Amino acid sequence: MDAYGATDAAGGGGSASPGPGTPPARGTGVTVRGTGETDAAAAGREPTEPKHADPAEPTEPERATEPDDVTEPDDVTIGPPLEPRTDVAALSPRYQIAAALALAVVAVTVCVHLGMVFMHVAPSNTVTKKHGKAIEEWIYPEFEQNWKLFAPNPLQQNIAVQARARVRTAAGEIRTTDWYDLSAEDGRAIDGNPLPSHVDQNELRRAWDFFTATHDADNRPVGLRGSLSESYLRRIVELRLDRDGAAGHDGTVDSVQVRSATTNVRPPAWSGERISLKPMYRVLSWWSVPADEAEGATK
Secondary structure, eight states: OOHHHHHHHTTTTOOOOOOTTSOOOOOOSOOOOOOHHHHHHHHTSOOOOOOOOOTTSOOOOOOOOOOSOOOOOTTOOOOOOOOOOOGGGGSOHHHHHHHHHHHHHHHHHHHHHHHHHHHHHSOSOHHHHHHHHHHHHHHTTTTOOOSOSSSSOOOOEEEEEEEEEEEEOTTSOEEEOOOEEHHHHHHHHHTTOSSOOHIIIIIHHHHHHHHHHTBOTTSOBOSTTHHHHHHHHHHHHHHHHHHTTTTTTTOEEEEEEEEEEEEEOOOOGGGOOOOOOOOEEEEOOOEEOOHHHHHHHHO
16 A cells, blocks of 8 residues: 555544654645644544634724834924923913012002102202101101211202402592402303303302301301411402402402302292292401402402
């Protein structure tokens, strides 16, 4: 019996294994497996029917496979990442409005406080006279100020320096001139002049300030600089009177006298403040002019 006959003989119920002397059958190289029934019969188990797909059960659709290599278009540009918002910008609009209102209240309070402190330390003026009680209620006691911001206080008066002379004529007679308003002369030289002289602006004013700072209310010198201030002021007055021709053509200045006329500045009409506009005079004694200064002034 050949190999094919052995296979047919064993086809009824099992598989026949080749004997010890039988050479193995040469096949085509393809192993053909039997059905489940044959495998179960060979293993001594009951055959199981093959599972078939139930047409009633839904089947999952096959997923489309995406290609691994996905390239971005060349014309797409990606910018830097956006930074997260911080501070007030990170708040919601409702809280942003609340923060803006709080900031406005703080700014207004600071401005009002600075204004109150400024009025408290400032010299007496129309605003402090009218609203002094409100300023004091704001300042005291927490914000009291004891230091001086303005020193000296700004002038609220007009001070004019005036002078006159005793002139000795060629006949030996003595005559007294009228008062010359030297400050008014400086004022006329300054008005309308785009480049006024430093002499016109400050010389006479500083000389008078120097004199009053070194003399008491009775015009007596205080300290070592009192005599110096007298000589300085007298020399300026002599030159001014000579420029005005106080001695005339044939006269010589024998002595000079200086006075100041102090007048309060007229308050504005809306202030309602009433003050005296009558000038107050401070008259100094006569100063003799040395002969050399009188001759020099004449020349």
